[in-house]
Amino acid sequence: MISDPGTRARQTASLLLNLAVAVLSAVGTVLSYAHNGAAMLRFYTVDSNLFAMLACLVYAVFLLRQLTGGKPVPVWAAMAKYMAVCCLGVTFVVVVAVLAPMYGLQGYRMMLFSGDMLYHHFLCPVLAALSFFLFDRVPLPARRAARIALLPTALYAAVLVLLNLTKAVVGPYPFLMVYRQPVWASCLWCGLILGGAYGLARLLARRRA
Numbered sequence: 001m002i003s004d005p006g007t008r009a010r011q012t013a014s015l016l017l018n019l020a021v022a023v024l025s026a027v028g029t030v031l032s033y034a035h036n037g038a039a040m041l042r043f044y045t046v047d048s049n050l051f052a053m054l055a056c057l058v059y060a061v062f063l064l065r066q067l068t069g070g071k072p073v074p075v076w077a078a079m080a081k082y083m084a085v086c087c088l089g090v091t092f093v094v095v096v097a098v099l100a101p102m103y104g105l106q107g108y109r110m111m112l113f114s115g116d117m118l119y120h121h122f123l124c125p126v127l128a129a130l131s132f133f134l135f136d137r138v139p140l141p142a143r144r145a146a147r148i149a150l151l152p153t154a155l156y157a158a159v160l161v162l163l164n165l166t167k168a169v170v171g172p173y174p175f176l177m178v179y180r181q182p183v184w185a186s187c188l189w190c191g192l193i194l195g196g197a198y199g200l201a202r203l204l205a206r207r208r209a
Contacts (some may be wrong), residue, residue, distance in 0.1 A: 011067055014135035018060040018081075021128045025053035028119025035116070042163075042172050044156050045095075048087035049120045051152065052128055055084035078138035079145065085132045086149040086201045088125040093196065095121045099173070132204070146201035153197045157190065 028049060032040040040046045059081040062073040095117075100107035112122045160176050163169040171177055175189040 008067065010135050010137070011063055014131050015060050015063045015067065017127055017131035017135065018056040018063065021124050021131070022053045022057040022060065024119045024127070025049040025056075025124050028116040028124065029053070031116035032120070042160070042169055044087075044153075044160075044173070045091050045117075045120045047156060048084070048091050048152070049124055052084035052088050052124060055080040056128065056131075073138060075138065078136065079140065079148065081136065082132070082140055082145060082204065083149045083152060085128045086146075086197070086204055087152055088128050089200050089204065090153055090193070090197045091121060092125040093200065094173075094193070098175070102174070140205045143202070143205075145205040146198055149201040149205070150194065150198050154194060157194065161186075161190075 029040070029046065032043075032046055036043075055077075059073065059077050062071075062077050065071050066073055095111050096108075100111040103110060111117055157176075160169065161178055164171070164176050164178050167179065175181075175186075175193070178186045
């Protein structure tokens with residue numbers, strides 16, 4: 001059992017936030033499924049939120065075990081939570097910096113505060129980041145952790161680019177429509193997003209080092 005009141009309060013807050021992310025991600029996924037069916041899985045947003053839902057739920061289970069029995073959270077569970085926060089961070093940054101501006105001022109209201117996007121684009125990324133920065137206390141090796149955290153984004157990009165090349169899938173994001181833009185533009189987008197994802201992962205890991 002953990003006797004220090006400050007530590008218990010921090011871990012309890014983390015537990016509640018992780019459970020909140022899991023529940024809100026599930027709500028957003030139900031709403032997304034109602035509109036898109038299984039095709040929702042082509043969206044990085046949905047995939048990253050499903051990953052976050054599972055990672056935060058697992059992390060919460062180990063936090064509960066720590067609160068009741070004193071056993072520490074396994075490093076692999078902390079790593080999964082960190083990877084999920086990185087993926088949600090990529091979602092949030094791409095929405096704010098790339099997708100919302102394409103629709104003008106209304107884009108931010110639509111992309112951040114309407115329908116399933118309220119949960120997947122705003123609430124889950126913000127709450128996951130808050131729990132990670134304020135309450136998680138598992139140190140991570142910044143460089144190695146960032147390389148591992150980049151894998152889900154790189155895998156998604158590789159699969160979706162291939163599906164777009166074969167025209168099995170259209171988009172779902174404009175920068176993935178490789179057959180509609182010059183090769184240099186596709187390479188530039190790839191470099192910007194993967195480079196940005198890696199930089200964000202390094203920054204997040206250094207905050208926990």
